Amino acid sequence: MSVTIKQISELCGVSRGTVDRVLNNRGKVKPETEQKVREVADRLGYTPNMAGKALAARKRDLVIGVALVAKGNAFFDDVLSGIRQAGRELADYGVRVSVHTMKGYDVSQQCRMIREVGRGVHALIVNPINDPQVAAEIDALTESGVCVITVNTDIENTRRLCYVGSDYIRGGETAGGMLGLLTGGKANVGIVTGSVKVLGHNQRIAGFRNVIRRKYPGIRVADIQETNDDDDQAFEMTGKMLRIHPEIDTIFIVAAGVMGVCRAVRNFRPQSNMAIVCFDKTPSSEQLLRAGMVKAIICQQPFTQGNKAVHLAYDYLVSGKKPEHDSFFMKSEIKIEENL
Amino acid sequence: MSVTIKQISELCGVSRGTVDRVLNNRGKVKPETEQKVREVADRLGYTPNMAGKALAARKRDLVIGVALVAKGNAFFDDVLSGIRQAGRELADYGVRVSVHTMKGYDVSQQCRMIREVGRGVHALIVNPINDPQVAAEIDALTESGVCVITVNTDIENTRRLCYVGSDYIRGGETAGGMLGLLTGGKANVGIVTGSVKVLGHNQRIAGFRNVIRRKYPGIRVADIQETNDDDDQAFEMTGKMLRIHPEIDTIFIVAAGVMGVCRAVRNFRPQSNMAIVCFDKTPSSEQLLRAGMVKAIICQQPFTQGNKAVHLAYDYLVSGKKPEHDSFFMKSEIKIEENL
DNA sequence: TTGTATGCGTTATCAA
DNA sequence: TTGATAACGCATACAA
Numbered sequence: 046m047s048v049t050i051k052q053i054s055e056l057c058g059v060s061r062g063t064v065d066r067v068l069n070n071r072g073k074v075k076p077e078t079e080q081k082v083r084e085v086a087d088r089l090g091y092t093p094n095m096a097g098k099a100l101a102a103r104k105r106d107l108v109i110g111v112a113l114v115a116k117g118n119a120f121f122d123d124v125l126s127g128i129r130q131a132g133r134e135l136a137d138y139g140v141r142v143s144v145h146t147m148k149g150y151d152v153s154q155q156c157r158m159i160r161e162v163g164r165g166v167h168a169l170i171v172n173p174i175n176d177p178q179v180a181a182e183i184d185a186l187t188e189s190g191v192c193v194i195t196v197n198t199d200i201e202n203t204r205r206l207c208y209v210g211s212d213y214i215r216g217g218e219t220a221g222g223m224l225g226l227l228t229g230g231k232a233n234v235g236i237v238t239g240s241v242k243v244l245g246h247n248q249r250i251a252g253f254r255n256v257i258r259r260k261y262p263g264i265r266v267a268d269i270q271e272t273n274d275d276d277d278q279a280f281e282m283t284g285k286m287l288r289i290h291p292e293i294d295t296i297f298i299v300a301a302g303v304m305g306v307c308r309a310v311r312n313f314r315p316q317s318n319m320a321i322v323c324f325d326k327t328p329s330s331e332q333l334l335r336a337g338m339v340k341a342i343i344c345q346q347p348f349t350q351g352n353k354a355v356h357l358a359y360d361y362l363v364s365g366k367k368p369e370h371d372s373f374f375m376k377s378e379i380k381i382e383e384n385l
Numbered sequence: 386m387s388v389t390i391k392q393i394s395e396l397c398g399v400s401r402g403t404v405d406r407v408l409n410n411r412g413k414v415k416p417e418t419e420q421k422v423r424e425v426a427d428r429l430g431y432t433p434n435m436a437g438k439a440l441a442a443r444k445r446d447l448v449i450g451v452a453l454v455a456k457g458n459a460f461f462d463d464v465l466s467g468i469r470q471a472g473r474e475l476a477d478y479g480v481r482v483s484v485h486t487m488k489g490y491d492v493s494q495q496c497r498m499i500r501e502v503g504r505g506v507h508a509l510i511v512n513p514i515n516d517p518q519v520a521a522e523i524d525a526l527t528e529s530g531v532c533v534i535t536v537n538t539d540i541e542n543t544r545r546l547c548y549v550g551s552d553y554i555r556g557g558e559t560a561g562g563m564l565g566l567l568t569g570g571k572a573n574v575g576i577v578t579g580s581v582k583v584l585g586h587n588q589r590i591a592g593f594r595n596v597i598r599r600k601y602p603g604i605r606v607a608d609i610q611e612t613n614d615d616d617d618q619a620f621e622m623t624g625k626m627l628r629i630h631p632e633i634d635t636i637f638i639v640a641a642g643v644m645g646v647c648r649a650v651r652n653f654r655p656q657s658n659m660a661i662v663c664f665d666k667t668p669s670s671e672q673l674l675r676a677g678m679v680k681a682i683i684c685q686q687p688f689t690q691g692n693k694a695v696h697l698a699y700d701y702l703v704s705g706k707k708p709e710h711d712s713f714f715m716k717s718e719i720k721i722e723e724n725l
Numbered sequence: 726t727t728g729t730a731t732g733c734g735t736t737a738t739c740a741a
Numbered sequence: 742t743t744g745a746t747a748a749c750g751c752a753t754a755c756a757a
Contacts, residue, residue, distance in 0.1 A: 047476070049750055060728045065752065073726060095477035096439035097750030100733045103436070104752080136387070137435040139733085215724065222723035226680060227566055256723060340566060377724040383562035383596060384555065384717040389734060400744045405736065413742060437734030440749045444737075479749085 048089040056085050068093075069365075095364065102139030102363050109142045109358045110166035112158045113196075114174075116148035118301075119327040120347060124197065127351030128170070135359050142355060150174055156182045168192045168358040172210075173200040175244060192361050196354045197347075198245060199372070206361060209354040211345040212374035213245040217252025219377040220297060220322050223341050224264070225256065227320040231263040232295040235286050239274045239300030246299050249324070253297060267293050272302035279305025287313045298323035303330045307338045326380060334382055346375040388429040396425050408433075409705075433704065442479030442703050449482045449698045450506035452498045453536075454514075456488035458641075459667035460687060464537065467691030468510070475699050482695060490514055496522045508532045508698040512550075513540040515584055532701050536694045537687075538585060539712070546701060549694040551685040552714035553585040557592025559717040560637060560662050563681050564604070565596065567660040571603040572635040575626050579614045579640030586639050589664070593637060607633050612642035619645025627653045638663035643670045647678045666720060674722055686715040 050068070054061045059078060066074050067082040068091070074082075111128055115121035125144065132142030145162050147154060156178055163169050163186045173179045173195055180203045183193050187204045199208040224232065236253075239246045250269070257264040267290045272279035279302030287293060287309065296319060298306050303323045310319055321339045323330055325347075333339040353373060360366045390408070394401045399418060406414050407422040408431070414422075451468055455461035465484065472482030485502050487494060496518055503509050503526045513519045513535055520543045523533050527544045539548040564572065576593075579586045590609070597604040607630045612619035619642030627633060627649065636659060638646050643663045650659055661679045663670055665687075673679040693713060700706045 050752095051750075061751085062729075062753085063727060066727090069752085075726060078726085094750050096436050096443075096479070097477075097733095098752085099436040100440055100735095100749090101751045101753085103733050137437075137734095139436070219721070219724040222721045226721065229569075376718075378716075379719040379721065379724060381559070381562045381566065381719065384559040384719060390736095391734075401735080402737090402745075403743060406743090409736085415742060418742085434734050437749095438736085440733090440751095441735040441737085443749050477750095 047094070048086075048091045049094065050091075053082065053085050053089065053091060056089075057082050093364065098363050099138035105139065107140040107362050108166045109140055109168045109170065109355060109362070110162045111142065111144045111170045111355075112155075112162040113144075113146050113170075113172050114148070114150060114155065115146040115172075119329075120301075120325045121146075121197075123326075123347035124351040127348035127353075128355055129351075130348075131352045131355035131359075135355065138359070139363060140359055152176045152178050155179055159183065159186065163189075163191055166191060167362050168194065170194050170196050170354045170358060172197045174198075175200050192358065194354050194358055196350055207357060207368040207370065208372040209357065210350050210373075210375060211245070212377070213248035214252040214255075215374070216324065216343050216345060216377045217249035217254075217299075218256045219252075219379065220249065220324070220343050221253040221256030222260070223343070223379060224253075224295060224297060224320060224322050225261040227322070227340055228264065228295055230261045232320065233265050233267045233290070233292045234295045234297050235267055235283070235290060235293040236269040236297045236299060237279060237283055237286075237302065237306050238269060238271055239302070240271055243300070249299050264295075272300070272305065274301035276302050276305035276308075278302065280309045281305075283309035284313055295320045296322075300324065303327075303333060303339070307333050310338070326385070331385060334380070334385065337382075340381070342380040344378040344380055346378065350375055387434070388426075388431045389434065390431075393422065393425050393429065393431060396429075397422050435704065438703050439478035445479065447480040447702050448506045449480055449508045449510065449695060449702070450502045451482065451484045451510045451695075452495075452502040453484075453486050453510075453512050454488070454490060454495065455486040455512075459669075460641075460665045461486075461537075463666075463687035464691040467688035467693075468695055469691075470688075471692045471695035471699075475695065478699070479703060480699055492516045492518050495519055499523065499526065503529075503531055506531060507702050508534065510534050510536050510694045510698060512537045514538075515540050532698065534694050534698055536690055547697060547708040547710065548712040549697065550690050550713075550715060551585065552717070553588035554592040554595075555714070556664065556683055556685060556717045557589035557594075557639075558596045559592075559719065560589065560664070560683050561593040561596030562600070563683070563719060564593075564635060564637060564660060564662050565601040567662070567680055568604065568635055570601045572601075572660065573605050573607045573630070573632045574635045574637050575607055575623070575630060575633040576609040576637045576639060577619060577623055577626075577642065577646050578609060578611055579642070580611055583640070589639050604635075612640070612645065614641035616642050616645035616648075618642065620649045621645075623649035624653055635660045636662075640664065643667075643673060643679070647673050650678070666725070671725060674720070674725065677722075680721070682720040684718040684720055686718065690715055 050061050050064045054064045064082050067079045147158050159182045183203045186193055193205045195205050195208045197210040268286050270282035270286050283306045322341050324343050326344050330342055357368050390401050390404045394404045404422050407419050487498050499522045523543045526533055533545045535545050535548045537550040608626050610622035610626050623646045662681050664683050666684050670682055697708050
């Protein structure tokens with residue numbers, strides 16, 4: 046059986062209250078008493094019991110807030126499922142999870158949301174726009190004692206507790222490796238990205254280039270186009286690309302707009318059997334995979350992202366445990382029709 | 386805030402003890418009292434608090450036993466990691482996990498192990514040989530109040546609580562889909578299986594055949610050989626197969642013996658770039674993937690298998706919660722060098 | 726600076 | 742058949 050505060054208090058000849066004050070650094074303990082308590086606790090290898098902590102935490106009414114840019118983006122449905130499930134898992138352990146979502150990547154709107162959700166919450170989970178204003182908002186929250194965890198996308202130069210989400214470079218490498226296998230190492234690739242201003246998209250392209258440079262010298266990148274994650278733009282830009290580059294026989298879709306790209310391919314290369322690889326399972330990408338248009342989807346464990354972020358927040362709030370890593374990277378999962 | 390036994394007892398004008406007796410079917414309650422308590426509990430939507438249960442469970446010293454045929458089989462290293470991690474996760478919640486392993490698929494030896502580990506344990510996790518004697522042993526244990534969960538491989542016609550493990554048909558389909566993509570749908574496949582007597586191996590082959598019949602008519606199965614999961618036999622049988630069937634350009638490895646197969650390929654087809662797909666990440670399969678010999682490994686979440694089995698046992702012991710499903714199937718994960 | 730008492734929700738024991 | 746009480750481990754308000 047493991048060691049309890051009560052045992053320590055008895056061995057030291059002090060009360061449980063005193064042991065608690067020492068082990069939780071609440072002060073107001075005579076140095077020599079503290080010394081003694083610490084020594085005994087270390088010697089017995091004391092670790093606090095989570096069930097006891099959880100039960101006691103109920104009286105504090107802890108709240109974990111979630112503020113996600115997620116509306117109108119099917120990818121986040123699974124992230125939210127993971128968050129909600131974690132809320133259910135932890136409901137009995139002294140915390141409540143309060144979920145808020147918004148639409149569109151607008152800096153001042155996100156700042157407002159962080160401020161509003163952050164008030165009256167002990168931890169905040171957010172997918173931040175990588176912007177100094179947002180960073181300032183996060184630091185202000187941290188300053189006021191609210192712990193902040195970033196999910197899906199990270200932000201630089203802040204005091205957020207940790208990041209939980211995709212390893213974008215790894216994802217790009219996986220896409221590159223998969224396209225290498227699909228094409229036998231000979232291909233002319235058209236890359237369709239979301240925006241050259243989004244770090245994650247660029248990292249995916251960098252990872253992709255790494256792999257084809259090292260392993261598949263027979264693969265050439267013929268062109269890169271931007272879609273701004275919009276299906277109509279994706280249709281237009283892909284069409285243009287295919288007209289200009291008749292040699293393109295392979296498409297690497299870095300971000301959203303998958304349906305638009307595939308419509309363009311169907312229009313301008315009706316008989317071809319192009320190798321197309323994209324990211325993230327959504328109803329539309331799934332349908333295109335089943336139709337044989339898309340050959341593989343690279344996924345990033347959206348459910349796990351959400352679930353893990355909440356659990357890390359919980360551990361920090363209830364046990365004071367800092368996460369073991371600064372960043373928790375999800376696996377790059379390869380989905381084909383058979384293992385969808 | 387959620388409903389507690391105390392609240393129910395106050396509303397009913399009885400003691401908490403009585404409410405506990407009703408809700409946990411301990412008997413010794415007057416029918417009309419029981420009636421009333423149940424009615425109130427239902428109306429308020431009572432759900433027991435897990436943290437409270439966990440704390441109280443400490444006094445019972447619950448033990449979850451694990452009896453795995455795992456020695457000398459690298460695949461089970463990750464399963465055991467998942468089990469041990471679950472043990473650590475649950476250590477604070479009133480259960481202990483006791484792990485035992487053995488080597489070799491011998492029925493009477495496994496029966497003995499189940500009997501021995503089963504004594505003095507409240508739940509047992511086991512990867513059973515699909516044999517009537519083992520089934521009898523499992524049912525005897527169930528009869529004596531020990532709940533049994535099968536992991537990795539299931540057994541028919543028993544009263545085990547549930548199964549956690551691979552969906553072998555799905556795994557075979559994934560391998561088929563992957564080989565279809567790798568070969569462009571034209572290939573002569575040599576299948577190297579473990580044993581035609583092992584259900585899981587046959588199911589993988591069935592899944593594989595399903596997919597190539599439906600989606601890849603250009604893929605032919607040239608031959609099937611057995612290795613008994615032994616590298617030396619794998620080397621020998623693969624060599625024989627390659628000599629007899631010079632048209633083979635693709636190999637589907639169903640079970641262990643991956644290293645033996647690849648040695649044979651290197652020997653008898655030194656210059657070829659065969660498409661080889663196998664199952665389960667082990668140090669040797671991983672090395673062969675990195676060397677470019679193996680093109681893809683199909684995995685079955687070994688860590689999650691072990692972890693989940695323990696958690697299901699815990700939920701059953703502490704909360705009396707029967708699992709939601711009869712079988713929990715793992716995902717078929719496709720691993721290539723880039724997302725290993 | 727330290728100790729005591731109480732509560733978190735559930736369960737086991739003992740007395741009535 | 743029922744109720745009262747203590748215990749599980751931790752946290753905290755309050756008393757000393």
